[in-house]
Amino acid sequence: MGPPGAGKGTQGERLAAWLEVPSLATGDMIRMALKEATPMGERVRIFYEAGDLAPDDVVLGLIAEALDRQENAGGFLLDGFPRTVAQADGLAVLLSQRNQRLDAVLSLEVTDEELVDRISGRRVCERCNHVTHVRKVGSVLECPDCEGQLVQRSDDETATVRNRLAVYREKTQPLQEYYAKDAVGLTAVDGMGSIDEIQERLLAALRDLRVN
Numbered sequence: 001m002g003p004p005g006a007g008k009g010t011q012g013e014r015l016a017a018w019l020e021v022p023s024l025a026t027g028d029m030i031r032m033a034l035k036e037a038t039p040m041g042e043r044v045r046i047f048y049e050a051g052d053l054a055p056d057d058v059v060l061g062l063i064a065e066a067l068d069r070q071e072n073a074g075g076f077l078l079d080g081f082p083r084t085v086a087q088a089d090g091l092a093v094l095l096s097q098r099n100q101r102l103d104a105v106l107s108l109e110v111t112d113e114e115l116v117d118r119i120s121g122r123r124v125c126e127r128c129n130h131v132t133h134v135r136k137v138g139s140v141l142e143c144p145d146c147e148g149q150l151v152q153r154s155d156d157e158t159a160t161v162r163n164r165l166a167v168y169r170e171k172t173q174p175l176q177e178y179y180a181k182d183a184v185g186l187t188a189v190d191g192m193g194s195i196d197e198i199q200e201r202l203l204a205a206l207r208d209l210r211v212n
């Protein structure tokens with residue numbers, strides 16, 4: 001787990017590759033279920049077309065479908081789920097029904113100042129969706145790939161980012177306490193620094209937990 005901009009997606013993909021297990025990211029599972037029109041995909045579609053977030057039981061259903069598909073994978077990595085205590089409770093029930101359990105819960109710790117800098121500095125190409133950062137492009141507003149216009153998404157504006165982070169902290173504080181009290185424990189990992197440095201710390205944390 002980790003706040004928006006902490007690098008969950010990037011690190012999750014790398015960890016999953018290293019562990020040789022599938023990475024189950026909520027967004028990917030939704031796209032897959034919609035594309036394959038699975039039973040849960042059909043349920044997701046109703047919320048999706050209404051512009052609503054899928055409720056917890058539907059997301060848990062998606063995870064169950066993904067785990068069924070990956071039954072022989074020898075494990076899995078959840079990226080960005082659960083986000084609330086209610087979701088964590090639902091996940092615990094789902095896993096116990098399947099005789100599975102979590103081996104580790106990793107929390108990427110990044111300061112709000114760094115997150116605001118990472119997100120509010122993001123620039124996205126209007127034409128090809130190329131994502132870059134003002135640190136790389138400076139004041140140049142032209143996409144290096146297609147010469148389209150680089151813009152800041154409204155979601156990435158500083159005030160919006162601060163608000164998103166405040167909402168995140170409020171919701172995940174109880175979740176962190178939940179896992180800290182649980183048998184699995186909560187392992188905080190320093191999420192500041194380069195992608196490689198952070199990956200090394202995550203792998204070291206897994207080695208300490210004897211997950212490999």
Ligand SMILES: [Zn+2]
Pocket residue numbers: 125126127128129130143144145146147148
């Ligand atoms: Zn472009």
